[in-house]
Amino acid sequence: MFDQAELNRLYRFCYSLVVNETAAYDLLQNSLEKFLKSDKNKENNLGFMYQVIRHQFIDDYRKQSKQHTIPFEEQDYIDFDVKTLESISINEDLTQQILEYLDPLEREILFYWAVEGYTTQQIAEMLAMPKGTVLSKIYRMRQRIKQQFNDPQDQASLHNEAHKK
Amino acid sequence: MKQSLKHSVQQHLNKKSLSSQQLKQLLLRQEKKYRLRKSYLPWFKIVSVAPFLMVSVVLSVYFSNSVFFSTQTLGQRIAEEVANNHLKLKPLEVNSNTLEGIIPYFDQLDFSPLSPSFFTLSKQNLLGARYCSIQGVTALQLRMMDYKTDKIQTLYETEYDKKVFMGFPKTAEEGKPLTIYVKGMKVDMWVEKGILFALIESL
Known part of the structure; x- marks a missing residue:
């Protein structure tokens, strides 16, 4: 329990x-029902519950929402880490x-990193994804946040960084 | 005010929490489920084991019946065999009024004839004996006369071969006679010291 x-x-x-x-409470309630129905007494109930929530969310929401497609080249390993997110103010x-x-996937990564304090490797394990894919998503998230929310000075540094790459 | 993304997200999400009503509801739901699981678990076990129990019961009834059936058949078969034999009154091969006087003649037997505890052989009523067989197994028959009733009795003895006499009642195996009435005669059968005895007398 x-x-x-x-x-x-x-x-x-x-x-x-x-x-x-409201949606978060609904998601938790539905997931808890599934968890209780599963009749499983796992050693790591919390970890298992994260997976249940994740799958429930995919069932409930992700199918309805537009899938965010990522260009193929961005799936390649990029030498970035979750720590690169720390540079963002x-x-x-x-x-x-x-x-x-x-x-949603970016938010999930953000949650694991900011709230749960997981490393990139742990996040990759939670998401059942290769570490490289997680890193490319982090890189992309950082770019998106900076482009959308940072001041012009930060934008310029981001632009230079992208050029170097 | 500017601060790191990590700190902002952390702070922002940590502010989010379930209301006391929502918490109560979720805790209650879990408790209910665990209570239900505890209460129905023994029943669930019984229900899941029930088919096996039923099959076991059916099989045991079937086998006990078939053993009973085969025992009755075997007992009946022996009873009828010895009854027919008894009625023919074939000539005795040796005449003696003691078992000690009879035994030396029967050197072809695979067992040593005994005086049963269930029935007393006395000098007054033992007439003699002859070879015979029960269910194909070489046997000895002792003929006696009950002078009180003027009725002839025959006592059969043979080696108790479990393979041949498989399914013979346990009680009879332990010396308690199995009684079968056949052709107006009473047949008592029992096993004692590895010998199958059958005593037949007219009623």
Whole structure:
């Protein structure tokens, strides 16, 4: 059984996926039902529950939303890490907007990194993706956030960085 | 105010929490499920084991019946065989009123004839003996006369071969006679010290 702290933790994960409080609660409720039905007493219930939520979210939301396609070349390994996200400074008031701007997978990565403190390798394991794919997504997310929300000075540095690449 | 993305996201998401009503609902849902699981688990076990139990019961009933059936058949067969034999009153091969006087003649037997504990052989009623067979197994028959009733009794003895007499009742194997009435005669059969005895007398 999940205690209050764990339920809140799971709720935050749900929120990071759907960026809406009501939808997050619905997602958590549905996932909990599935978890309870599974009759599994796993050693890592919380980890298993993250997977249940993830699959439930895919079932409920991702099918309805437009898939964000990533150009093939960006799938290649890019020498970036989640730490590169740390260099981004944003205006505090923009956090909600950024979350809404990002796609669900990007938000999920952001949640694992910022809230759960996972490494790139751990995030890749949670998402069942190659580490290179996760890194390319982080790189892309960083670009998108900077382009959309940073001031002109940051934009210029981003532009230079892209040229170097 | 500007701050790192990580810190902002962390702070922003950590502000999100379930209301007390939502928490209560989720905790209650879990508790209910676990309580239900605990309460129905023994029933679930019984239900899942039930088919095996039923099959076991059916099989055991079937086999016990078939053993009973075959025992009855075997007992019946022996009873009828010894009854027919008894009625023919074939000539005795040796006449003696003691078992000790009879035994030396029967040197072709694979067993040593015994005086059963269930029935007393006395000098007064033993007439003699002859070779015979029961279900194909060489046997000895002792003929006696009950002078009180003027009725002839025959006691059959043969080696108790479990392969031949498979399915013979356990009680009879332990010396408690199996009684079968056939052709107006009473046949008692029992096993004692590795010998199958059959005693037949007219009613």
